[in-house]
Amino acid sequence: MRSLLIWIFLVPVVTNAQDAPSEEKKLEWNGNLDAKYTVFHMAQSSALYRLQFFNFPPSSAYLSQYRIEPYLNADYQARDVGFHLKTHATYFSDDNAAFDLFEAYGSFSPSVSSVIQAGKRVFTWGKGYAFNPVGFVNPVKDPENPELAQAGLLSASFEYVKSFSSPQLQTLSLLLVVIPPTPDFLNRYGEAENTAFAVKASALLWDTDIDVMGFYSKDDQQRIGFDISRNLRENVEVHAEMSYNQSAFRYSIVNGNLSGVRQDQVSYLIGFRYLHESNSTLIAEYYHNGPGLNRGEYEAYLSFLTNAVNSGNGTIVQQALGVQNHFRGNTLMRDYVYTKLIVPEPFDLLYFTPSFYSIYNINDGSFLISASLGYKPATNVEFILWPTVLVGTRTSEFGGRIVHERIEAWMRVFF
Amino acid sequence: MRILFIIPLAILFLQPPTLFAQDANALLKKVDENLMPESYEATRRLINEEPDGSKKEFTFFTIKKGRDKIAMLYLSPASEKGRATLRLGDNMWLYIPNVNKPIRITSLQSIVGGVFNNADLMQLEYHVEYDAVFSAETLDEQILELKAKNNTVAYDRLKMWITKDKTILRKVEAYASSGMLIKTLEFKEDKNFGNGLVRPSVIETTSPLYKGYRSLIIYQRIKPRQFPDEVFTLNYLGRLGELR
Numbered sequence: 001m002r003s004l005l006i007w008i009f010l011v012p013v014v015t016n017a018q019d020a021p022s023e024e025k026k027l028e029w030n031g032n033l034d035a036k037y038t039v040f041h042m043a044q045s046s047a048l049y050r051l052q053f054f055n056f057p058p059s060s061a062y063l064s065q066y067r068i069e070p071y072l073n074a075d076y077q078a079r080d081v082g083f084h085l086k087t088h089a090t091y092f093s094d095d096n097a098a099f100d101l102f103e104a105y106g107s108f109s110p111s112v113s114s115v116i117q118a119g120k121r122v123f124t125w126g127k128g129y130a131f132n133p134v135g136f137v138n139p140v141k142d143p144e145n146p147e148l149a150q151a152g153l154l155s156a157s158f159e160y161v162k163s164f165s166s167p168q169l170q171t172l173s174l175l176l177v178v179i180p181p182t183p184d185f186l187n188r189y190g191e192a193e194n195t196a197f198a199v200k201a202s203a204l205l206w207d208t209d210i211d212v213m214g215f216y217s218k219d220d221q222q223r224i225g226f227d228i229s230r231n232l233r234e235n236v237e238v239h240a241e242m243s244y245n246q247s248a249f250r251y252s253i254v255n256g257n258l259s260g261v262r263q264d265q266v267s268y269l270i271g272f273r274y275l276h277e278s279n280s281t282l283i284a285e286y287y288h289n290g291p292g293l294n295r296g297e298y299e300a301y302l303s304f305l306t307n308a309v310n311s312g313n314g315t316i317v318q319q320a321l322g323v324q325n326h327f328r329g330n331t332l333m334r335d336y337v338y339t340k341l342i343v344p345e346p347f348d349l350l351y352f353t354p355s356f357y358s359i360y361n362i363n364d365g366s367f368l369i370s371a372s373l374g375y376k377p378a379t380n381v382e383f384i385l386w387p388t389v390l391v392g393t394r395t396s397e398f399g400g401r402i403v404h405e406r407i408e409a410w411m412r413v414f415f
Numbered sequence: 416m417r418i419l420f421i422i423p424l425a426i427l428f429l430q431p432p433t434l435f436a437q438d439a440n441a442l443l444k445k446v447d448e449n450l451m452p453e454s455y456e457a458t459r460r461l462i463n464e465e466p467d468g469s470k471k472e473f474t475f476f477t478i479k480k481g482r483d484k485i486a487m488l489y490l491s492p493a494s495e496k497g498r499a500t501l502r503l504g505d506n507m508w509l510y511i512p513n514v515n516k517p518i519r520i521t522s523l524q525s526i527v528g529g530v531f532n533n534a535d536l537m538q539l540e541y542h543v544e545y546d547a548v549f550s551a552e553t554l555d556e557q558i559l560e561l562k563a564k565n566n567t568v569a570y571d572r573l574k575m576w577i578t579k580d581k582t583i584l585r586k587v588e589a590y591a592s593s594g595m596l597i598k599t600l601e602f603k604e605d606k607n608f609g610n611g612l613v614r615p616s617v618i619e620t621t622s623p624l625y626k627g628y629r630s631l632i633i634y635q636r637i638k639p640r641q642f643p644d645e646v647f648t649l650n651y652l653g654r655l656g657e658l659r
Contacts, residue, residue, distance in 0.1 A: 026659070030493050077657055107654075113645045115654070124516035149513040161651065163644030170503060171648045202649070207506055209519070209649070229519055231506065234566055237519045273519070348625065350465065379471055379492045414494035 031072040032414040038065045041405040046394065047305040048402045051324070054309060054317045067092050071149065080109040084121075088149065103152045114160045122152035123177070125200060125213055126269075127229040127239035130338040130359070131287040131331070133267035134225035134241045136215035137177055137198050143330055143338060143359055144370065144388070155179045171204040179217075194219045207231070221262075222246045235275040242268040243290075250291045251326040253300040256307070258323045265290030271338075283340040292334035293327075295363050299395050301327060333397055335362035351376045359398075366392025366399045384410040439547035439559055445582045446575070447540040450614055452639040454480045456658070458490075459634055466627030476659055478640070482543050484647040488655040499652045502539070505565070510652040517649045541575075544568045555579055570597060583614065598622040608637040 040063045043049050050057075068091045076083040086103040105119025122139060126132030130143035139150035161173035177198040181190030196217035203210045208230040215223040225243030232238055247262040271285030293301065308320030340357035353374045360367040370388040377383070386408040392399025451457075461473040474490040483504040489495040497512035500520075508517040541547075545561035545568070552558060553576075561573035571592035576585045587600040599622070602615035618632040645651060646658065 026656075030496055032494070075656070079657075082654075082657065109654075109657070112643045112651075122515045124514060129518070147511060147514050159650060161645050161648050163648060165644070171650075173648065173650050204503070204506070204649075207504075231519060234505070234568075239519075275520075350463075350625075350628070351471075376494070378469075380494050382494065412494075414492065 026078070027074065027076045029072070029074050030415060031070065032412055034069040034071070035411045036065075036067055036069065036408055038406055038408045039063070040065070040403045043400075043402060043404045046400050046402060047302050047309055048324075048400065050309040051305055051317060051320060052402060054314070065092075082107040082109075086149065086152075088151075100151055102149060105152075113162060114158070116156075116158050118156040120152045120154050121157075122150060123155075125211065125227075126241050127209065127211075127227045128241055128269045128271060128285055128287070129273070129283050129340070130285055131269055131289075131336070132241065133243040133269055133287070133289075134211070134213055134227050136213060136223050136225070136243070137179065140329065143336075144357075144368070153179060169203065169205050171202070173202045175200045175202070181219075196220065221248045223248075235277075237273040238270075239272070240268070240270045242266070245290065248291050252293060252297045253304045253323075256304060258326065260326070263291070267291070279344050281340075281342045283338075283342075285338045287331070287336045287338065289331055289334050289336070293332055294334060298333055298364065298397060301332075302395055302400055331359075333361055333363045336360065337362060361392070361397050364392065364396040366390070366396035368398050380414040382410075382412040382414075384408070384412070386410065439549050440542060442557065442577065442582065443542040443545070443547040443559060443561070443575075444540075446577055446584050447542050449582055450584060451479070451540070451637065452610070452612065453482075454639065454641055456636075456638050456640045457634060458636040459632055462631045462633070464629040464631070476655070478642055478646065478655075478658060479539075480642050480644070480647060483539060484644070485539060486647055486652070486655055488659075497656075499655050501647060501649065501652055503647060508649060508652070510649075512653070515653065517652050541573070545573060547575075550574065552579075556585060581613075585615075596623055598624075606634070608634070610639055612637060 042058070042061050042063055044057075044061050070089050070091075072085075072087045074083075074085040083106050084103060086101075088100040088102050089097065090100075091097040101120060103119070103121050105117050105121040107115055107117045109115045123135075123137040124132075125136060125138055126134045130141070130146050132138055132141060135141065137153055137155070139152065141150075142148060155177050157175060157177045159173065159175045161171065163171050177200075179196040179198065181192065181194035181196075183190045185191075194217065196215065198213065198215045200211055200213040202212075208228060210226070210228050212226045213224070215221075223243055223245045225241065227239065227241040229237065229239040243266070245265040245267070248265040249260055250263050250265070251258060251260045253259065267288055267290040269285055269287045271283065274282045274284075276282070305320055305324065308316050311317075337360045338357070339360075340355060342353065342355040344353045345351065346354065353376075355372045355374070356370070357372075358367055358369045368388060368390050370386065373385045375383045387405070388407070389405045390398040390401055390403065394400055455478070457477045457479075459475050459477060461475065463471040465471075471492075473492065473495065476488045476490055477485065478487075479485040484502070486499065486501045489498040499510040501508045501510070501517070507520050509520045510517045541561065545563055547559045547561050550558040550560040555578060556576045557579055559573075559575040559577065561575060563571050570589040572590040572594075574588040574590070576587075577583065578585060583605065584602045586602065589597045589600070591597055598620055601619045603617045603619060604615060605613055606616035607613045608616075614634075614637075616634045620630040620632075622628070642658075646655075
């Protein structure tokens with residue numbers, strides 16, 4: 001019996017070792033730990049603040065927060081087969097911690113020109129730095145930190161790319177994405193007919209990146225769009241995006257009630273990236289958010305929240321918090337200008353990179369201004385000091401937010 | 416009798432300058448051939464040394480094909496791992512794995528900090544980007560003056576020292592269009608990489624703009640390898656690791 005067990009378990013191991021292909025299988029782990037300490041100067045008179053802290057209002061206008069965010073990634077690649085995992089967790093305390101599966105997908109490349117991927121993965125369509133009106137399958141971007149890793153989309157995709165030796169057309173590619181319906185029934189089942197499809201065709205044509213994309217879903221809006229990016233000079237890049245959303249849902253407050261209507265919307269973005277000879281980079285973008293609120297609509301929204309808080313009724317406050325879920329995001333209004341200046345290693349201070357950015361709301365004149373001061377004194381360690389100030393009247397978007405100012409201190413360790 | 420000396424000298428000096436340029440460009444092409452195969456994969460270490468003696472190290476996996484396609488993947492340190500850059504002629508992109516998105520950058524931009532910029536790390540062949548003329552010569556070396564063919568090239572002018580016997584590059588001085596010396600690259604420690612390739616394995620860079628700082632590129636491995644064109648596309652940037 002014992003020899004039989006040895007034969008069953010050991011022989012296949014030896015056989016496999018002999019028959020194993022010579023290919024090198026690679027499993028690599030990496031990640032980082034972010035420790036973030038933040039002090040907030042809260043806007044205690046703002047409707048948003050009073051709503052959030054309705055039941056337990058803090059006595060001080062200055063609040064602090066300390067959290068850690070571990071990121072753990074794994075990549076396995078053996079010739080044409082791969083597995084990729086990106087995880088993230090946020091830890092405030094033992095009672096308040098969350099785990100996010102950012103990406104988990106397998107890939108198979110039948111040829112160097114094609115790849116099939118299935119699982120949960122991040123798509124990043126669009127050429128804009130802070131905003132992406134054509135990001136039909138993207139996670140919602142935070143314009144305050146566009147380079148932050150985010151959670152992907154449950155999907156299956158096929159991509160094909162072809163290169164050409166022509167000086168005009170250098171590359172052509174096609175990406176097809178199938179997105180399963182949201183599991184609304186028992187949190188497991190979705191209606192098959194609500195499966196969504198997205199497609200993107202890309203080309204490098206006349207030294208210009210061009211993408212044309214579309215999105216179709218029976219229960220959601222249909223969208224088409226394009227983006228373009230090109231170096232005008234050796235130190236100037238320009239980019240643009242435009243999307244047309246058919247029957248996009250648009251929410252507003254009408255006569256003190258939530259109103260949702262379907263409308264066709266156009267959103268677009270134009271921007272540039274300029275590199276000065278000092279190695280400083282300036283990024284500027286103008287963004288028109290088609291379904292965004294106009295000034296009157298935004299004031300009606302804030303007035304709705306203020307009335308809910310002033311009522312002193314917990315039920316009405318809960319209803320208002322529910323309505324607020326339809327107005328999530330960092331850019332609720334229509335027109336914005338984003339500017340960012342990155343000054344690597346100023347005054348010959350190697351490994352110190354300050355950057356300064358602002359988001360200006362054209363519709364109400366409010367703005368956010370911030371500086372991110374990054375320093376990498378040694379390999380795999382980074383410190384960031386990040387003060388932010390929000391300026392505007394109480395009825396404006398940035399002036400009416402929950403905080404007046406905040407300052408963050410990060411320590412990042414990579415492995 | 417004097418006429419016998421004058422005629423060859425006259426022929427030499429009355430030749431159109433393009434003839435000298437052609438010879439200089441042919442020499443420059445030979446320098447390129449002796450530095451790298453036309454298509455290859457390579458592993459390089461970049462070490463930035465600071466005046467206080469501290470060091471920062473990066474490791475790159477690089478692939479190149481033909482005259483105008485080169486891609487580079489960061490293998491270490493962990494904070495940069497997975498980043499990749501692609502250059503197709505004058506077009507250059509940077510891929511950041513966190514964002515999973517290639518963005519257009521310029522060849523002048525520094526991506527690792529320190530003395531190097533993209534152009535140093537994503538160098539195509541010299542003869543592709545520069546026109547050369549003979550400048551001077553020493554007992555052992557030929558000196559070329561190089562002028563950028565267009566304004567997308569990182570350095571407007573180069574001065575280049577080449578050994579006469581084996582046509583091996585020994586030193587390059589890089590100048591801005593203003594004539595200011597930006598950096599000096601010295602090519603050291605010849606090594607046999609196999610497949611008939613013997614070349615300097617260390618490139619030491621100093622810059623008057625960063626006094627006391629020094630950067631070293633150490634070639635660990637260079638191997639001729641053919642790649643399909645599709646590997647040099649934005650779509651493939653996130654998959655470059657599959658080629659290692």
